[in-house]
Amino acid sequence: QVQLVESGGGVVQSGDSLRLSCAASGFTLDYYAIGWFRQAPGKEREAVSCVNMTDGSTYYADSVKGCFTVSRDRTKNTVSLLLDALRPEDTAIYYCAGKYARDRPPTYCPRGSDYPAWGQGTQVTVSS
Secondary structure, three states: OOEEEEEOOEEEEOOOOEEEEEEEEOOOOOOEEEEEEEEOOOOOOEEEEEEEOOOOOEEEOOOOOOOEEEEEEOOOOEEEEEEOOOOHHHOEEEEEEEEEOOOOOOOOOOOHHHOOEEOOOEEEEEEO
């Protein structure tokens, strides 16, 4: 069974850091595009970052560029998202999603609706 499981969320103060992890089970992340999304209460889901597991190409939304860093660990079959300099507006449920992308260019980052596999989400709460 293909599964993605996020972990690492929590309650932190403004300026703190968190590292989120997305672990895959039932399949290897090689040749996948892994996206990170977040959804705050009352707001639409927002694409945050994306990484190509084959060559490490990354994408960041303007709202998090310079503060969030996505990385892959092929030996552990996981993807991490490091959240630095957190602000209250970063409060949201964070999700990872995966899509097989071997036949796509390295810079391919699917839209949210194109990802077939999603994790259950992990809550990040940033207090001021």
